[in-house]
Amino acid sequence: MRAALLSREVSSGLRRNITMTVAMVLTTAVSLLSVGAGLLIVRTIDDIGALYTDRLEIQVALTQDTSSNDPDCTGPICFRLRNVLESTPGVGEVRFESQQEAYTRFKELFAGQSVADVARPQSLPSTLRVQLTDQAAGPDAVRAAVANQVGVREIIDQRDVVAKLFDFLGGVRNVAFALALVQAVAAVLLISNTVQVSAFTRRTEVGVMRLVGATRWTTQLPFLVEATVAGLIGGALAGVGLLAGKFLVVDDLLGAIAQSNVIPPVQLTDVLLTSALLVPVGGVVAGLTGYVTLRLYVKV
Amino acid sequence: MIELRDVTKLYPASSRPALDKVTATVDDGEFVFLIGPSGSGKSTLLRLLLREDRPTGGTISVGGMALAGLPRRKVPKLRQRIGCVFQDFRLLANRSVAGNVAFALEVLGKRPAEIRRDVPELLALVGLEGKAERMPHELSGGEQQRVAIARASVNRPPLLLADEPTGNLDPETSRGIMALLERINRGGTTVVMATHDDTIVDAMRRRVIELHDGTVARDEARAVYGAGR
Ligand SMILES: Nc1ncnc2c1ncn2[C@@H]1O[C@H](COP(=O)(O)OP(=O)(O)OP(=O)(O)O)[C@@H](O)[C@H]1O
Numbered sequence: 328m329r330a331a332l333l334s335r336e337v338s339s340g341l342r343r344n345i346t347m348t349v350a351m352v353l354t355t356a357v358s359l360l361s362v363g364a365g366l367l368i369v370r371t372i373d374d375i376g377a378l379y380t381d382r383l384e385i386q387v388a389l390t391q392d393t394s395s396n397d398p399d400c401t402g403p404i405c406f407r408l409r410n411v412l413e414s415t416p417g418v419g420e421v422r423f424e425s426q427q428e429a430y431t432r433f434k435e436l437f438a439g440q441s442v443a444d445v446a447r448p449q450s451l452p453s454t455l456r457v458q459l460t461d462q463a464a465g466p467d468a469v470r471a472a473v474a475n476q477v478g479v480r481e482i483i484d485q486r487d488v489v490a491k492l493f494d495f496l497g498g499v500r501n502v503a504f505a506l507a508l509v510q511a512v513a514a515v516l517l518i519s520n521t522v523q524v525s526a527f528t529r530r531t532e533v534g535v536m537r538l539v540g541a542t543r544w545t546t547q548l549p550f551l552v553e554a555t556v557a558g559l560i561g562g563a564l565a566g567v568g569l570l571a572g573k574f575l576v577v578d579d580l581l582g583a584i585a586q587s588n589v590i591p592p593v594q595l596t597d598v599l600l601t602s603a604l605l606v607p608v609g610g611v612v613a614g615l616t617g618y619v620t621l622r623l624y625v626k627v
Numbered sequence: 628m629i630e631l632r633d634v635t636k637l638y639p640a641s642s643r644p645a646l647d648k649v650t651a652t653v654d655d656g657e658f659v660f661l662i663g664p665s666g667s668g669k670s671t672l673l674r675l676l677l678r679e680d681r682p683t684g685g686t687i688s689v690g691g692m693a694l695a696g697l698p699r700r701k702v703p704k705l706r707q708r709i710g711c712v713f714q715d716f717r718l719l720a721n722r723s724v725a726g727n728v729a730f731a732l733e734v735l736g737k738r739p740a741e742i743r744r745d746v747p748e749l750l751a752l753v754g755l756e757g758k759a760e761r762m763p764h765e766l767s768g769g770e771q772q773r774v775a776i777a778r779a780s781v782n783r784p785p786l787l788l789a790d791e792p793t794g795n796l797d798p799e800t801s802r803g804i805m806a807l808l809e810r811i812n813r814g815g816t817t818v819v820m821a822t823h824d825d826t827i828v829d830a831m832r833r834r835v836i837e838l839h840d841g842t843v844a845r846d847e848a849r850a851v852y853g854a855g856r
């Protein structure tokens with residue numbers, strides 16, 4: 328099929344169904360935007376995970392007695408525990424936090440709230456804060472080493488606390504993906520419908536092509552190119568939307584938090600990469616949808 | 628040119644076959660009228676010849692191609708050997724006379740130079756020399772059918788199928804179209820024309836195949852439409 332004929336057929340097809348074409352482009356754009364945002368959310372959540380696991384510690388809280396009687400961990404019980412911990416494989420630095428230090432931190436943490444006034448140093452345990460060099464095996468090794476030992480009140484793995492947060496973020500991610508999926512289904516159906524309408528409005532042309540013996544390829548190509556072009560435009564719009572979202576929303580809202588390293592920033596390269604990916608994805612998905620539609624529903 | 632053997636067509640929705648064991652042979656260069664009451668299976672037969680549809684039973688061959696085993700990618704080849712016109716012309720309303728003929732050449736992948744050469748030739752063949760730039764709605768029915776015939780001739784097909792080509796035309800215009808078809812036939816093209824028009828059939832005195840409820844009721848050379856009319 329000659330390029331001139333193809334481009335004329337495609338552009339007339341897109342213009343003839345302009346409202347459908349616009350709907351198809353927008354739906355494709357929105358669903359690809361959701362997919363792209365979903366991917367970036369996953370990426371960010373993974374980054375958050377990496378950011379925090381490095382900072383997480385295991386806290387070995389000491390009993391009331393030991394906490395009160397041994398403010399600098401030189402007594403036999405605390406000293407022994409500290410030695411045991413330090414010689415446990417997978418453990419890095421072990422830091423002692425006395426009741427007084429815990430109290431200071433507590434006051435800072437709850438400054439201005441009534442609990443801060445009520446708390447007294449004696450009511451807080453002193454802790455041995457264990458940093459891990461081996462994130463995988465470390466926690467169990469620590470537990471095995473000091474669980475039920477004299478002077479140990481409780482072993483708190485910060486990971487367990489954070490795990491709940493990650494579960495929540497994982498849920499958010501799944502919801503984002505489910506929505507993107509629903510959007511994608513809607514987009515695919517709309518593309519399919521648009522191709523059918525397009526084939527119907529051009530049934531005379533298609534009939535002529537068939538009758539004079541044009542190849543199936545010649546007959547189908549304008550529709551496929553139409554769908555693909557709409558998909559590419561949709562993908563490009565989605566990409567632009569993602570970039571706009573980064574600059575106008577994410578950077579504005581989360582910029583300060585990201586700066587203080589509470590959550591990792593959304594990297595521009597990731598956004599650019601995702602945006603660039605959405606364009607071919609839009610084109611390919613739309614083209615395939617068109618192809619399958621023509622095979623199944625349209626006699627061409 | 629055409630060989631039909633025990634051709635049967637049963638549409639899924641109906642109990643009575645549209646064609647029932649039809650056997651017939653059409654030689655190269657023949658002119659054949661296909662007649663019969665409404666619903667007797669004329670259009671169905673033409674559709675089977677074009678491989679628009681497949682028979683439920685029997686075998687068909689057109690121009691030496693057996694349709695039964697014909698793979699889908701060869702169907703365009705078959706259709707390039709068959710020209711086809713209908714009662715309703717099927718012209719593209721947004722293209723001129725020349726544009727309609729050129730479109731058929733374009734979709735066949737012909738080069739622009741070829742198209743510029745062929746379009747005037749084809750329009751001359753059907754007697755529309757001066758009307759190349761007219762739009763279909765600016766033409767009479769007869770002229771529109773001439774455009775359709777020109778378009779059906781882009782491949783110089785050895786077989787022309789016409790399904791009631793004069794069905795929408797007055798007797799005078801119909802005669803003109805028949806003269807054109809006859810001229811095309813004299814050029815060597817086999818013509819099969821389904822029609823209800825007894826005047827034309829009686830005037831032309833060509834072979835008549837008459838269908839009745841999907842069966843061949845009569846197959847007669849140099850025949851008339853029939854005493855029943
Ligand atoms: N697509 C179809 N599905 C089901 N039945 C069909 C279909 N096309 C035709 N038929 C039936 O097949 C029979 C033959 O129809 P066909 O159109 O071949 O008749 P015809 O001789 O061309 O009639 P007419 O002179 O009115 O054009 C009719 O009974 C018709 O109802």
Ligand SMILES: [Mg+2]
Pocket residue numbers: 669670671790
């Ligand atoms: Mg008919």
